[in-house]
Amino acid sequence: MNAPPHLPSRSPYDPMLVVEDLRVSFPRRGGGRTEAVRGVSFTLGRERLGIVGESGSGKSQTGRAILGLTAPEGRVSARRLMFNGVDLMHCTPRERRLLRGGRIAMVLQDPKYSLNPVMTIGDQIVETLRAHTRMSFSEARTRAMAALESVQIDDPKRVYTLYPHEVSGGMGQRAMIAMMLIANPDLLIADEPTSALDVTVQLQVLAVLDALVVERGMGLIFISHDLRLVSTFCDRILVMYAGQVVEEVSAGRLADAKHPYTRGLLNCVPKLGASVHPLPTLDRLPEWAL
Amino acid sequence: MTANATRNGAVPGETLRDWLISDRPRSRRQASVGRAYRAWRGFSSNRLAMLGLVIVVGLVLVAIFANLLSPYSPYIGDLRTTRLLPPSPAHWFGTDDQGRDILSRIIQGSRITLFVVVLVAILAAPIGLAVGTVAGYSGGLIDAALMRITDIFLAFPRLILALAFVAALGPGIENAVLAIAITSWPPYARIARAETLTIRQTDYIAAVQLIGASPWRIVLRHIMPLCVASVIVRVTLDMAGIILTAAGLGFLGLGAQPPMPEWGAMIANGRLYVLDQWWVAAAPGAAIFVVSLAFNLLGDGLRDALDPRAAK
């Protein structure tokens, strides 16, 4: 059960993902709608794209809309939403489902809540694999162990049989990554995948993701709060504010960022040797949100 | 409707509706009236709940005007001419084995149903309220003991226990009410305790304690009144169950005694003729069903309107 056969295969020249004027809105209590994402546009090749922005700026909702995981009461619209030549806005639900997990995957933000509490970690990983490939249980099991090992879990045999509440937050996060990578997706959207990891494990996990981008040509959207991490790890960075992309810069040129909000974020990154007094604060001017 | 100039802090050009649904109430009274108005709007937009309310109000009216509404005497029938007649324009619901008009008996019976429901509520709610607030406010050993007792009562088979009580006390409507009340207070105690635990933390109670009010006074005057609302919602939700239990006791011959036109007892009477004269049992059962359905709809609507979390 791979991708539906009639979907065109990807050409190396097209960008993998094209997002144009993506909008997500939710009904507001007492009438009217709030727009969580307001006209986001970007393209993605086989590269690492970072999305940063403060809490509530619409990063996760952007990622979810690309996968078609917006909550049922939410409404998604886009002028164009193309993945490898497939028009996602006009797919049937079944076609979208077959893409999910197999060709586009998403690591959800909070491992504590995004793992099923009554299923073992191993069963949950095997399940992804068996939803997308015909494969015997024992083969899937072996692959799952390997996947756990690849995200730097030392004792995959044991972790395989554990329930989510029995593992630490960082281990859960890595299990989640393994679960989402196991079917070899072309595009991975990782929503703060390393927030619960300590620095050494964080670097190891980033290396795993990096290798997939470089060796397999996977596309990666890396969502984070951490501007410094994103600027060292990603090729390009989108800065979001109030549901919009306020700035797009390549990582190397972050210092040249023009938008005052980005500059504000940059000022909040502590630098060695610089005085931290007075503590920098972020300005939020109402006109940025227009 | 424009704002009344005497209303405190009214803004010119503001309608009454604006004033009621304002995000920024300018007085405590406006806030609470506004809250009630929003709850009422939520409730009245729920068509099923409104239906329930209409039926319950109808039941109360029928009970009040029972004597005017009954076309015949509910107690005396004509054994020679009107025995076991099928429904007809003269007797809408037919007549029973004593020749009595069933519609008239059902109309009179609404008084008994209302009597049972109101009396059980008056007996059980205060017991639950007292146990719950005292347990919640005192905490410690008293709390543990009272809640243990509550849990023990909760784990009992309520209907059978009520049956046993009535069997021991002797059949009769008052004893049935007593038995139902004795077995139905524990949920109210649970709710009242939960409320008390949150109220106890408030600055307001701390202030009253500082003034030197006695614990009894605090529980009686300051905590109990605040718990009443949620207990009332729960009581409304339980009304249907109370009606069904009372009817069940009546059906078994342990509730209201003949010739009282109690609906459950009427079904028991109709049971003897049910294969040929089905209407004798059908009508009182349908009456019980409609009234308890109404209380269920009303209770659901009240809970949804007062607790938006439960609405989903």
Add this chain to the structure above:
Amino acid sequence: MSTGGRGDVRLLRASNALGRFLVVILLTYLGLLAVTFFIGRVIPIDPVLAIVGDRAPEHVIARVREELGLNKPLWEQFYIYVSKVLQGDFGRSVLTSNPVMQDIRRTFPATLELATLGIIIGAGIGVPLGVWAAVRRGRLVDQIIRIVGLVGYSVPIFWLGLMALVVFYARLGWVGGPGRIDVVYEYTLVPVTGLLLLDTARAGEWEAFANALSHLILPASLLGYFALAYISRMTRSFMLNELAQEYVVAARAKGLSESRIIWRHALRNAMVPLVTVIALSYAGLLEGSVLTETVFSWPGLGLYITNSLQNADMNAVLGGTIIVGSIFIGLNLLSDLLYTLLDPRTRTR
């Protein structure tokens, strides 16, 4: 930590929890006995007069009082009562003049069979209906299922039983009438388990089996409907809660089919609290049999209790109450144990 060590810790914690739980059960049971004792000994005007009549001479009353142990202090009477009950001695039934325990043993299987089939019907239909309502929340099916449920717990079950008898037995003749089985089969049957469906099937008497089933199906469906009303409503609300969880989004992100997400992920989580609901419904059906059995002349515990009630046979009433109460408490215990089994989080807590 080795796997063996882990297991030991788990076992220790589980047994601790079990110990605490048994204390609660014991207290509850003692409470039940205290209440029945209170009802039986304290409330009636005078149990002695109930036996000898109010015109008996003074010395007869005194003798009976002594025989009944009523001259002893209350706590001692309670102690004697508890130790008797624990030995299964509920006294003699005035009505049948058998020991109450013997009567209960004879009548209980009928009730068990009825309630068990009832809960199978109720949970078997109620859970899928609740799931369906949750998945199609706010749509027409959701409304219909809600109404079906509302009707179920607003309708007096004994009345619905009567009406169903009129329609399906008297008018349509689709089902057997009152009683457990037609008289012709009653004396050919050797009771082994007391459950007629099992007994007839074991003996290979399929005609009798079909007959017993035709008697059972109507009251069992009614009890099942009664249970369904509550179970479907609770299932819907638990499922709505689960479907809003983040792990459901994750399961979608994995590309799982909707049906797998609903049944394997969400329902599996919803089952944890649902087990309690189902167990309590089962207990409710055993209790509700008092009314249903009366309507269907079903010779079970419920009918036994009702008949004893109407004849003021307090030994039998209290014996039946204690048995039903014990089942309630037992089902509470069972549902807690199942809860622990179903939820891995409680196993290590």
